[in-house]
Amino acid sequence: MTSRVVRPFEGRNAPKVIDETGTTENLALTRRPRRNRKAEWARRLVRENVVTTNDLIWPIFVVDGHETRVPVASMPGVDRLSVDEAVRAAEHAASLSIPCIALFPYTDPALRDERGSEAVNSKNLVCRAVRAIKAAVPQIGVMTDVALDPYTSHGHDGVLRDGEIVNDQSVALLVQQALVQAAAGADIVAPSDMMDGRVGAIREALDRAGMQHVQIMAYAAKFASAFYGPFRDAVGTNATLVGDKRTYQMDPANGDEALREVALDLEEGADMVMVKPGMPYLDLVHRVKSTFRVPTFAYQVSGEYAMIEAAARNGWIDGDKAMMESLVAFKRAGADGVLTYFAPRVAQKLKAES
Ligand SMILES: NCc1[nH]cc(CCC(=O)O)c1CC(=O)O
Numbered sequence: 001m002t003s004r005v006v007r008p009f010e011g012r013n014a015p016k017v018i019d020e021t022g023t024t025e026n027l028a029l030t031r032r033p034r035r036n037r038k039a040e041w042a043r044r045l046v047r048e049n050v051v052t053t054n055d056l057i058w059p060i061f062v063v064d065g066h067e068t069r070v071p072v073a074s075m076p077g078v079d080r081l082s083v084d085e086a087v088r089a090a091e092h093a094a095s096l097s098i099p100c101i102a103l104f105p106y107t108d109p110a111l112r113d114e115r116g117s118e119a120v121n122s123k124n125l126v127c128r129a130v131r132a133i134k135a136a137v138p139q140i141g142v143m144t145d146v147a148l149d150p151y152t153s154h155g156h157d158g159v160l161r162d163g164e165i166v167n168d169q170s171v172a173l174l175v176q177q178a179l180v181q182a183a184a185g186a187d188i189v190a191p192s193d194m195m196d197g198r199v200g201a202i203r204e205a206l207d208r209a210g211m212q213h214v215q216i217m218a219y220a221a222k223f224a225s226a227f228y229g230p231f232r233d234a235v236g237t238n239a240t241l242v243g244d245k246r247t248y249q250m251d252p253a254n255g256d257e258a259l260r261e262v263a264l265d266l267e268e269g270a271d272m273v274m275v276k277p278g279m280p281y282l283d284l285v286h287r288v289k290s291t292f293r294v295p296t297f298a299y300q301v302s303g304e305y306a307m308i309e310a311a312a313r314n315g316w317i318d319g320d321k322a323m324m325e326s327l328v329a330f331k332r333a334g335a336d337g338v339l340t341y342f343a344p345r346v347a348q349k350l351k352a353e354s
């Protein structure tokens, strides 16, 4: 062995070079953490967290058309799917045992208006997709996004009046939107708009309409983030968005406030809560889970996906390994599940390894 002690150091455990070949005395270590890492079987034995297919929610973009797949340039590997293709994707997800998919529409620009009226049209693209998917693949969970941004001419999640996103008037529309989605067959409605009081209002309206079984996943701690850029390409809101969303989405500097937001949504009846984005906010995934002990989800958002894919496609990181590492990090932080564009790839990989 040619290993040598380079820097001299003293103490009980100092290894002494005992001959000119560089051989040393063993350190008198009681604890050697490396023992538990000595082989793959040993690492498997002490592994604290695992990613399973049960942890995955797959976000899917839908678009008008027939047998149509429109690539999202800023999300390599992700396409917008026409309803028939979305049904095929749902079948694929079910065959991989992915428990749930989440639908996001690219709304025809001609249908976008000041109030986002298309959001409450019971025959809109998302409602049609939900009906088709639930008819063909009833065993998969379908989640819909409650927010006006893909439907408004200004790209905001609520109603814009005199330069302000007006809260209570927005909530009234969001309630109608959640109702048409639930009536179409959505299993989970997921308000991502960050208006105050919308969870309670939606819960009450669903219950009054006899839809007590419809779950609410609240985007409870959602931040005004630069990591949503590619998503806004996918749903066409980069083109429409006027200004930014900082009067309703949270300031990335705040952590305690996220706990207050989560507490409110739980009081109002949220069944599950979400932290979004994911990786830059793992501290909050951990704090939310350890504070409330409720089903807690993280959204690995479009920009996170795009960063990993861009680096991988440049040969700068190993994409598959980075994907799995990012997902186990969510589990380690305490997430019960992750919304991720990688879902089918992860499920495929887990299936191949089992
Ligand atoms: N209500 C909009 C919405 N729902 C999910 C995302 C982002 C998801 C992603 O980036 O993957 C956004 C973007 C936004 O708030 O502008």
Ligand SMILES: [Mg+2]
Pocket (backbone or CB within 6 Å): 194, 195, 196, 197, 220, 261, 264, 265
């Ligand atoms: Mg809130």
